[in-house]
Amino acid sequence: MNQEEVRRIFEKKGALLRGHFRLSSGRHSDIYMQCALVLQYPELSSKLCEELAKKFSGKSIETVIGPAIGGIIVSYEVARQLSVRSLFMERKEGIMTLRRGFHIEKGEKILLVEDVITTGKSLKEVEEIVKKRGGEIAGIGCLVDRSEGKSPFGRGITSLLSLKASTWEASLCPLCKKGMPISTPGTRFCSH
């Protein structure tokens, strides 16, 4: 599956729209991205995660882990394809934590995954906890990479689709200057 095919899946399900959008942060953007609109279809989740898992098939991976909520489905599906364990971390009072009795062995080779990486902040927190618990990072993967190499992982991210998305302070938005109508996807908008 090439980037174009992946892009078509996202566009077809309305998970990727181009236009002029007001983000929950107040910034304006030229892309609307809501990965859950693709991942709501188990068949598509499975297909995409199979493609992602293939990219790590030659590596020795013992466990896959992702941050809740977006990372849970991706972690589960990629782990299923690789026949390994799937874990997730979640925020408790704002702090990323490994809960629910999940454990990480010393030296365990762990693949970090996300649905969409933009700043990479959550995944970085997951990485730090994995390392603190003695785990080894075996790779970093996501379905859609919007970081443009600017996340803490640099160019070390394996993705199915790289997207260039611009965001601006409302007052500096070139789309506003052009007089382009804006939409506010509101609570349907994901945090990415």
Ligand SMILES: [Zn+2]
């Ligand atoms: Zn604007």
